[in-house]
Amino acid sequence: MIRDPAAQEARLLAAKRLVEEVLLPAEAEMDRTDEVPASVLAAIREAGLFGISIPERFGGLGLTMEEEAELMLVLGRAAPAYRSRYALNSGGAAQILLHAGSEAQQARWLPSMASGEVVAAFCLSEQEAGSDAASLRSEAQPDGAGGWVLRGSKRWVTNGPEAGLFVVMARTGEAISAFAVPVGSPGLTVLPTQGKMGLRGMHVADLRFDDVRLPGDALVGAPGTGLKSALAGLDKVRLHLAALCAGLSERMVSEGVRHAARRRQFGRPLHEHQMVAAMLADSATEALAAHCMALELARKRDEGKLAPGEAAAAKLFATEALGRVADRMLQIHGGEGYMEGSAIERLYRDARLFRILDGTSEVQRIVVSRWAMQARG
Ligand SMILES: Cc1cc2nc3c(=O)[nH]c(=O)nc-3n(C[C@H](O)[C@H](O)[C@H](O)COP(=O)(O)OP(=O)(O)OC[C@H]3O[C@@H](n4cnc5c(N)ncnc54)[C@H](O)[C@@H]3O)c2cc1C
Known part of the structure; x- marks a missing residue:
């Protein structure tokens, strides 16, 4: 993929408009x-965001990683639930199909994932x-006729x-192997989780998979290569999330700045109190880094x-x-930040997940420390 500066500039402008005119007002x-309102999902689809990490030949945006990161820096200013709805189509599931899928599997699934017609889950x-994903117990056994029988369960599938x-x-x-399992496969039960x-x-x-019968061509890649295929796309997913x-973070700093300028205590705006200014400075610095x-x-x-450890x-x-x-x-919002209805209260709850999802911080530290030991040992 080659960087296209003019197309990227137009894309970033369109993304800014989408954030300001559609995503922020619906948060x-x-x-x-x-629920994401249907009109918002339609606007996201129109912007091609379901295919953000899918190559152009399958109907995706065909971005370089740098272009994708630039776009996520803009789109990250809106509530991250939107991103979960569109970008996961391009995430783990798409990356495995891209890395290891047959031509037939790629042609069957990737274009409709890129358009948002099919939602894919990993x-x-x-x-x-x-964290110890390799200890999973779900199991697929050959059915003796070229297909597979899948048994087991999965938890918290976005x-x-x-x-x-x-x-x-x-x-x-x-x-461990990867399988493409369409919804509606007999024996597959989807149990929405609340709360x-x-x-x-x-x-x-x-x-839940109760003897789900799968055809031979449901297997993605060679038997036993599923985890390897999943790991192959992990750098991309981690940089996207970063x-x-x-x-x-930049959005939250903007919220803090707005509040610190508006709210007055002890006869002056909050940002004129040095301890509040320091919180803004530390946060703006970390967001920039x-x-x-x-x-x-x-x-x-x-x-x-x-x-190897840099994306982690x-x-x-x-x-x-x-x-x-x-x-x-x-903290800068004081009690207002703790009460339902403020943007900061919502975003604070949203932000907490990212230290857990797609590998906890502790798992990233394991990866980074191994790399540091190899690179510098
Ligand atoms: C909202 C949501 C959506 C999700 N979506 C998906 C999805 O689409 N697909 C999917 O497959 N999964 C999904 N997950 C699962 C997610 O990937 C896991 O929650 C995550 O990998 C952590 O696993 P765990 O929750 O079992 O925590 P555990 O592995 O039980 O870890 C608990 C704590 O122990 C720490 N810990 C564990 N092992 C070590 C170690 N060796 N050294 C140091 N500390 C350690 C962890 O870092 C953590 O702090 C989702 C989870 C949530 C909450």
Whole structure:
């Protein structure tokens, strides 16, 4: 993929307009109703965002990693539940199909994922297999006629209630394989999960597989290569998230600045009190650092120069910084920040997930420390 500066400038302008005119005005309603309004989903679809990480030949935006990171820095300023609805179509599920899918699988699924017609979900975690994903127990056995029989369960599948396709990791003997499982497959039960802390508008579901019969061509890639295929797309997912979280930190700093300028105590605006100014300064600095890190490492990935632990380091820094920024910006809002109805209260709840999702901070630290030991040992 080659960078196209003119097209990118137009894309960024359109994204800014989408954020300001469509996404921000609908945020509070989305949080209240736990639904993304249909008109907003239509605008997201029109902007091509379901295909944000999918190549052009399959109907996606065909972006370089740097272009994708720039776009996420802009789109990250809106509530992150929107992103969960569109970008996960391009995330784990699409990256496995791109990396290991047959031509027939790619042609069947990727164009309709890029257009948003089919919602795809990535299914790895289980009740007993979270950070230690390789210990998963779901199992697929040959059915003796060229197909497979899938048994087991999955927990907290993002977009599960809406999904038309589940890319499922299951054990085939000792190793783990990936399977494309369409919704409606007999024996597949989708159980929507209620009661998340934040990201309202994005839904999760648990899955149960009771002897789900799959044809031979449901297997994605060679048997036993599922986890390897999932890991192949992980750098991209981590850099995407790092840019998203940097954008969200910048948004929260803007919220803090607005409040600190408007609210007066002891006869002057809050930002004229040095301790409040320090919270703004530390947060703006950390947001900027996360922004620069995401962009620089996205560029390095495009050049094929990304070192093994760098994407994990970007995700770790951006999500941990976001946590600190969210906490300080809520503090600047005082009681107002704690009460339902303020943007900062919503975003604070949303922000908390990113230190857990797609590998917890502790898991990123394991990856980064291994790389640091290898690179510098
Ligand atoms: C809203 C939501 C959406 C999700 N969507 C998806 C999805 O679409 N697909 C999917 O497959 N999964 C999904 N997940 C699951 C998510 O990926 C896991 O929650 C995550 O990987 C952490 O696993 P866990 O929750 O089981 O925590 P655990 O693995 O039980 O970890 C608990 C704590 O122990 C720490 N810990 C664990 N092992 C170590 C270690 N070796 N060293 C140090 N600390 C350690 C962790 O960092 C964490 O702090 C989702 C989760 C949520 C909450």
